[in-house]
Amino acid sequence: MPGPILYDVTRPLFAGHPVWPGDSPCRLDWKARMGPGVPYNQSELRMSPHTGTHADGPFHMLADGMMIGAAPLDAYLGPARVVDATGRASLDAAWAAGVLAAGAPERLLVRTGAWTDPAVFPTRFAALDADAVRMLVDAGLRLFGTDAPSPDPFDSADLTAHHVLLGAGAGILENVMLDGVPPGEYELIALPLRLVEAEASPVRAVLCAIEQTAAAALGPSPGGA
Numbered sequence: 001m002p003g004p005i006l007y008d009v010t011r012p013l014f015a016g017h018p019v020w021p022g023d024s025p026c027r028l029d030w031k032a033r034m035g036p037g038v039p040y041n042q043s044e045l046r047m048s049p050h051t052g053t054h055a056d057g058p059f060h061m062l063a064d065g066m067m068i069g070a071a072p073l074d075a076y077l078g079p080a081r082v083v084d085a086t087g088r089a090s091l092d093a094a095w096a097a098g099v100l101a102a103g104a105p106e107r108l109l110v111r112t113g114a115w116t117d118p119a120v121f122p123t124r125f126a127a128l129d130a131d132a133v134r135m136l137v138d139a140g141l142r143l144f145g146t147d148a149p150s151p152d153p154f155d156s157a158d159l160t161a162h163h164v165l166l167g168a169g170a171g172i173l174e175n176v177m178l179d180g181v182p183p184g185e186y187e188l189i190a191l192p193l194r195l196v197e198a199e200a201s202p203v204r205a206v207l208c209a210i211e212q213t214a215a216a217a218l219g220p221s222p223g224g225a
Helices: 093-101 130-138 160-167 210-218
Strands: 005-008 027-032 042-046 054-056 077-084 107-111 143-146 171-174 184-189 200-202 206-209
Touching (some): 093 130, 130 160, 160 171
Parallel strands (some): 077 107, 107 143, 143 171
Antiparallel strands (some): 005 206, 027 042, 054 171, 054 200, 077 184, 184 206
C-alpha cells in the first residue's frame, strides 16, 4: 500500500523574504564557507519570528500570556480542515456558519489567495470579523490557520481575532501555503520551536491526507467512475 500523501504547506524562507511592514528583514549570512583550511559551511540566520509560516503565541497579544515555547503542542497537531475562501472580501458570520454546517472543526486552515506574488507582502486579504471568530471559538476551534499574514485585517486597530483566539487558548498559524491543497480533512503537523523568550515561532507545517491516499490506491469502483 502506498504511504500517505504529504503536503508541505510551509512558505519557503529566503534572505529578503517579505515581512510585515516595520519588521526586521530576513537575513542569512555565511560565517564560514568550505575552502582551504575550512572544512565546513556555517550560516547565521536573522529574522523576526513572524517571518514566513509561523505560530503566534499568547504573549503576542496578551500581557499575561505564555511564551510560544510553553504553549500546548496539541493545538498544532491533529485533525484539520482546509477550506477555500478565495475571492471573498471577508470571513464573516455567514461564511463561518457555512463552515460549521459541515461539522465543527478542531483546526481550520483557510485559503484566501492572499499571496499573489511571493516577492510582495500582501496587505489586502480576507480576514475574520468579530462575529465569525466568536462563532468558531464557541464551537470548539483549537487552531485557526490562514494563508494570509493575519486572521485580522491588515489595518485592524483592535486585532479582535487575535485576542479572541489567543484568549480562548486557540493556536494561530499565519502565512500557511495552501496553493494546490484540495479542500478537505487532513492531519496537521505544525510544531513551533521551543523558544523560551519569544512570542512567536517559525513552524514547518505539513498536512497528511491519509484517506485521500487510500481512495486513490483503490481506484474507481468496478461498477462505474
